[in-house]
Amino acid sequence: MIKMNEVAKNGNAEAKVLRRARFAENRGRVQRLKDELSACPHWPMAKELSAVLDETLRDIDALEEKLETKAVVAVVGGSGTGKSSLVNALCGRRDAVKSGPTRPTTRKAAAVVRSVGDADAVMRSLDRDDLDVVPVPDTGLPGAILVDSPDTDSGECESYSEVLDKVLNFADVLVCVFDASNPKRRDNLDRLAHFVAKFPDRHIIIVLNRSDVIDPVRLRDEVVPDFRAHLERCWPGSFDRVFCTATPPDGSPTPQAEFVNDLASLRDFIESAAGTSFFDERAARADMLRRNAEEGIRDAIRRQGDWEGLAGDIREFDGKVSRLAADRYSDVELNGGSGDSADTALLCAVEPRWWGPVGLYLGLSRRFRHFVETPFRLSDLILPIALIRRLKAFFAKEGAGESDEDDADARQGGEVVLAGVEGRIIPEYATLADRMVHEFGMDVELLDHRAALDLSALSGALRDAWRTAREAEVKLSARRCSGAFFQLLLNMFFFVPAGYVAYIIGHAFWRENYLPGTFYRHGAVLLLLVWLLASWIVQWRLKVAARAIPGRTARRFAGEDHTAQLLAGVAGEVGRLARLASQAGGRAQSERS
Numbered sequence: 001m002i003k004m005n006e007v008a009k010n011g012n013a014e015a016k017v018l019r020r021a022r023f024a025e026n027r028g029r030v031q032r033l034k035d036e037l038s039a040c041p042h043w044p045m046a047k048e049l050s051a052v053l054d055e056t057l058r059d060i061d062a063l064e065e066k067l068e069t070k071a072v073v074a075v076v077g078g079s080g081t082g083k084s085s086l087v088n089a090l091c092g093r094r095d096a097v098k099s100g101p102t103r104p105t106t107r108k109a110a111a112v113v114r115s116v117g118d119a120d121a122v123m124r125s126l127d128r129d130d131l132d133v134v135p136v137p138d139t140g141l142p143g144a145i146l147v148d149s150p151d152t153d154s155g156e157c158e159s160y161s162e163v164l165d166k167v168l169n170f171a172d173v174l175v176c177v178f179d180a181s182n183p184k185r186r187d188n189l190d191r192l193a194h195f196v197a198k199f200p201d202r203h204i205i206i207v208l209n210r211s212d213v214i215d216p217v218r219l220r221d222e223v224v225p226d227f228r229a230h231l232e233r234c235w236p237g238s239f240d241r242v243f244c245t246a247t248p249p250d251g252s253p254t255p256q257a258e259f260v261n262d263l264a265s266l267r268d269f270i271e272s273a274a275g276t277s278f279f280d281e282r283a284a285r286a287d288m289l290r291r292n293a294e295e296g297i298r299d300a301i302r303r304q305g306d307w308e309g310l311a312g313d314i315r316e317f318d319g320k321v322s323r324l325a326a327d328r329y330s331d332v333e334l335n336g337g338s339g340d341s342a343d344t345a346l347l348c349a350v351e352p353r354w355w356g357p358v359g360l361y362l363g364l365s366r367r368f369r370h371f372v373e374t375p376f377r378l379s380d381l382i383l384p385i386a387l388i389r390r391l392k393a394f395f396a397k398e399g400a401g402e403s404d405e406d407d408a409d410a411r412q413g414g415e416v417v418l419a420g421v422e423g424r425i426i427p428e429y430a431t432l433a434d435r436m437v438h439e440f441g442m443d444v445e446l447l448d449h450r451a452a453l454d455l456s457a458l459s460g461a462l463r464d465a466w467r468t469a470r471e472a473e474v475k476l477s478a479r480r481c482s483g484a485f486f487q488l489l490l491n492m493f494f495f496v497p498a499g500y501v502a503y504i505i506g507h508a509f510w511r512e513n514y515l516p517g518t519f520y521r522h523g524a525v526l527l528l529l530v531w532l533l534a535s536w537i538v539q540w541r542l543k544v545a546a547r548a549i550p551g552r553t554a555r556r557f558a559g560e561d562h563t564a565q566l567l568a569g570v571a572g573e574v575g576r577l578a579r580l581a582s583q584a585g586g587r588a589q590s591e592r593s
Ligand SMILES: Nc1nc2c(ncn2[C@@H]2O[C@H](COP(=O)(O)OP(=O)(O)OP(=O)(O)O)[C@@H](O)[C@H]2O)c(=O)[nH]1
Pocket: 078, 079, 080, 081, 082, 083, 084, 085, 086, 098, 099, 100, 101, 102, 103, 104, 105, 106, 107, 149, 150, 151, 209, 210, 211, 212, 213, 245, 246, 247, 248, 249, 252, 255
């Protein structure tokens, strides 16, 4: 026996942990969805939907907080429908709660409980002033906390609306009471609709009270089917069963000779719905609330429009504008452009590839060019500083890097490019913005292209792409101008006469037949000339190659994709909403049962 108790205890503890984990999982998923929505600041509806998720989070928290208490069965409905009379009838007392002919009779909630301790959980959510606790030890519903509530639709209902909200939020089962002689009162149905959606169908119990004032045949054949159909139009869910009850006061003036009264079966139904423990029902309801919230958000996003289509349009806009800007950028670069000349860039790339006397010439030439081209600064008026700067440029290992001046030129180039295409971008954008704002309900700020379009990112991207394309072309030309055979040939142009001169000098020296000084001078001049001649041939080759570089760069640049995200933030949001709208999930309705 002791062992059996232990096993049951462990089982309970495990179930408890699993239930808590289920709550945490639901909360986490709702929170993640909320985070996704908060990353959509350009869609004002996201804020409203986020508030819905806050309510779901509060509902899930409230369910977990009262996880271990008895089921709370709230009797709700329109004014004078007999809610209090029904509560009395269900608990088996004439006057547990006050009922009467004056309207309204009930102005605060009343919890009928087996013992006062049962009401502790209800008291945590309602103030003492809003709630009467009525202990009825022999209540007809021992498994439930039965709550009588103020009406939904009398002239005074506004004054206790908050109390009613608390009862509806705290309830596990709703017994919705309607007057059988006039059950379709719109105010009542509208007031309850929002709350009914938060309960599974099995926890919404429909009662037509005062059935004693209606002919039983009419009630069964007309009133009940018609009301069920009406309810299904007004409320989410389906209501297969309608209880017809009668709780007339003693000596009621107009009861029918015979009337329907499902009071006993209603009591059994509530008792079985409330069950002995309501833990798993609450955990299941938390799942339902989370799924309904997810589906509700998805539906709201979908209802707004085809987000996937809008995301495609934004991509198309990005592509079109980027292509326009790229064409224009290429034109600007070809007609003067920005940055250092192709000549210098090619010389810098070629110089480290060459060897021999021609390589030496190219190295000196590159250094000399940097020495000369080092821009003048005011500080250069002090001679040593100017000299140091120029010598530094002369001995720099690499070619000139991207100087500040280059960047400034490039920026200016970017601005020229954008100024050139703005006239075509703005009308394109206006159409897109109009759709985003008027069709998809996005922020009106998007109508202002200056605030929405990130054109500087495009100009930066184009500048970088142009530089990369040019670097690639310079490298290619440098390789072509530095073929091994070409290098050998031109260096030999120097080495052959140099070898010959060296041979003559060596031979004369060996024979001790010393040569005159003029021979050395002439030899040196000859070698200088052949060295310069060979080097100039290379220079000429580099000039020809450098002239072709801008055209080649433009062709390479045109062949690449330069699509920049002009609406980077907005595109991200639209993509996110498209993803949320397309996520799979059953209809909210199917989750209610
Ligand atoms: N004929 C008849 N009268 C009923 C029935 N149920 C309640 N009554 C009477 O209808 C009047 C209103 O009943 P209550 O139980 O106070 O109704 P209520 O819905 O609690 O009313 P509020 O608290 O004011 O919203 C009382 O005079 C009851 O005696 C019924 O089934 N048949």
